[in-house]
Amino acid sequence: MSERITNHPVLGPIDMKKEVSFIFNGKIYKGYEGESIAAALLANNIRTLRYHEESGSPRGIYCNIGHCFECRVTVNEKQGQRACLTPLKEGMAIQSSGMLPTPVKEWRETYV
Amino acid sequence: MNQQDFLVCRCEEVTYNELMETASRNGCTARELKLRTRAGMGYCGGRTCRPLVQQITKKLEQAPHTRVTLKYQPPVRPISFGVLGGGEE
Amino acid sequence: MYDVIIIGAGPAGLSAATTSANEGLNVLVIDEYMKAGGRLLGQLYEEPDGTYWNGIKESNHLYEQARRSGAEIKLRNSVHNIEKSGDVWLVYTERATYETSHLLLATGAAESPLPVPGWTLPGVMSVGAAQVMTNVHRVKPGKRGVIIGVNPLAAVIASELQMAGVEVAALTLPQMNGLNEEAANPKQVMNQLLHVAHMAPSALIRQGSKWMKPSIMQQLGITFYPKSGFKMWGIPVHLRKAVTEILGDEKVAAVKLATVKPNGDVIEGTEEIITCDFVCIAGGLYPLTELAAVAGCPFYLVEELGGYVPLHNERMETALDGLYVAGNITGIEGAKIAIAQGVTAGLTMASNHGVPGLEARIDQSIKEIEHTRDSAPFHFHPDVKKGKQIVQEKWEEMMKAEQPL
Structure with a gap:
């Protein structure tokens, strides 16, 4: 389980920010306005942000700074948004993507 | 102890064994290995696994401190066709 | 323009x-x-x-x-x-x-990764990701983590995690494969650490002085390749163990750790399970x-x-x-x-x-x-x-x- 670090021995108390509600995969959660979607979800103990398009394996944040795109989610119907780079807003609707039908997957065997 | 296979390229789900076998069978450069297996050619543009793919082919490639141009193609971040066409996001 | x-x-x-x-x-x-x-x-x-x-x-x-x-x-x-x-x-x-x-x-x-079986599971993240989550967003990456990769960056971030109240169960090596010969070889990792400690004892040691009195140099010098590992700021560091697999179904539940020879080869039958809810990969x-x-x-x-x-x-x-x-x-x-x-x-x-x-x-x-x-x-x-x-x-x-x- 994850939790917020409200007090830190060197960094001090956490900035009090405005609490907002958002929807992730149809359920309502609370987070702080302006924090990254990835942070808000992790604070709600949610680690799985999407499933791999081909294999369906679960994926969560990996690099947390926009390089790896593992945390991409659909935000207010816009696909491919990096949860680690997108600030949370009141009423945001976030959806994780899942496995897609890929009937022509086995091309590789011919070429590798 | 037998090494379990594992993914190297997370985006295209290319495994270690697949990369090693392809590299040894074809004597690949990093670029050829990418093109044959799709490792490093997925959504992230190779930012995560590129050093690993280069590691595999290092022994076959040029000596250190040789001048090279790196093969990167734009866009270096995924963009929608709308943005590419100069329109709105 | x-x-x-x-x-x-x-x-x-x-x-x-x-x-x-x-x-x-x-x-x-x-x-x-x-x-x-x-x-x-x-x-x-x-x-x-x-x-x-x-x-x-x-x-x-x-x-x-x-x-x-x-x-x-x-x-x-x-x-x-x-x-x-x-x-x-x-x-x-x-x-x-x-x-x-x-x-x-x-x-x-x-960040360069050090891939091991299971590293795509949610809960596995780069060590930099855990650092940003902890210090910038002020959300714990988990309650108890294992860091794969023993190097100065991993050590510094481990101490930051600990400072924020996150337990670091171990800093340890990845199982050796063709991609990580340097990061998985106990002897090479030890040499790198000694090199760093020699160049800058203060950065590594002073930082931990509040948590740990004996210096890392002493520890490293006295017990060369200790199979039981040593502690740095109270965090177990294992240079003679390596993660062979990250376990979990939907998310990280544990890592499988095995003892390795000084050259990095896994010693059969030494596997142990360490429970954790997140794993950091510190590949530099x-x-x-x-x-x-x-x-x-x-x-x-x-x-x-x-x-x-x-x-x-x-x-x-x-x-x-x-x-x-x-x-x-x-x-x-x-x-x-x-x-x-x-x-x-x-x-x-x-x-x-x-x-x-x-x-x-x-x-x-x-x-x-x-x-x-x-x-x-x-x-x-x-x-x-x-x-x-x-x-x-x-x-x-x-x-x-x-x-x-």
Whole structure:
């Protein structure tokens, strides 16, 4: 389980920010306005942000700074948004993507 | 102890064994290995696994401190066709 | 049309922005992150003098300085391509295309992974990801974590996690494979640690002095290759164990750890399970050079600098007219060096733009980079100075080849 670090021995108390509600995969959660979607979800103990398009394996944040795109989610119907780079807003609707039908997957065997 | 296979390229789900076998069978450069297996050619543009793919082919490639141009193609971040066409996001 | 566009609002980019804007140039800084500061944001460590280097504070300071100098800073915008058209550099972003005479790439570094079976499970993240989650977002990456990869960056972040109340169950090696021969070999890892400790006992030891009295040097010296490991700031460090697999169905539940021989080979039958709810992968940093590559810069692989670096000179100019580099794109080093490089890049751009009389300050700023490097408490790569020298020699070779006597 994850939790917020409200007090830190060197960094001090956490900035009090405005609490907002958002929807992730149809359920309502609370987070702080302006924090990254990835942070808000992790604070709600949610680690799985999407499933791999081909294999369906679960994926969560990996690099947390926009390089790896593992945390991409659909935000207010816009696909491919990096949860680690997108600030949370009141009423945001976030959806994780899942496995897609890929009937022509086995091309590789011919070429590798 | 037998090494379990594992993914190297997370985006295209290319495994270690697949990369090693392809590299040894074809004597690949990093670029050829990418093109044959799709490792490093997925959504992230190779930012995560590129050093690993280069590691595999290092022994076959040029000596250190040789001048090279790196093969990167734009866009270096995924963009929608709308943005590419100069329109709105 | 801008005089200067800077890609990356980290320490190098922000200091270059301030410097060039203060010389009267019209400056735009672009970064895809939601806050300015780059990797500096997450940094938090104790200086040899006992004060804390607080990355958030330092980032805010650099950001405010750049703003006050008149530089425009656009965050949350990704650059996907750059291109030269005549004398103008075109910068293609998600939101718009910008034009500039001088383009500085200050894109920093990306993390190299150390893949092991199970590393795509949610809960496995780069060590930098855990650092940002903890220090910047103030959310614990988990309750109890295992860090794969034993190196200075991993050790510093482990202590940061502990400071924030997150338990680090172990720092340990990855099982050896064809991709990680250095990071998985106990002997090599030990040598690297000794090298770092020798160069800068203060950075590694003082930081932990509040938690641990005996020095890491003593520990390393007395018990060479201890199978039981040793403790650093109370965190178990295992150089004779390696993670063979990360376990879990939907998310991380545990790691499988095995004892390894000094050469990294797993000893059969020694597997043990360590429960944890997150795993960090600490494979080190490499210069993030993709835009320099797209532009067509010549590159050299310089292991001492962390990977491929674009050819550049001491003034931070690349081989392409109007294209500059500063910060970790030129080699993996600390934020203070990036700041110093940003000053040089800012002055060089101003000088090339026609601001007169900057030569002495440029020379002085180059000396300042070297001075900062010499006084750094530790180096990510012990031979960084050699790496810098190689790049410098390659630059001189190019100049000779292009301007025959």
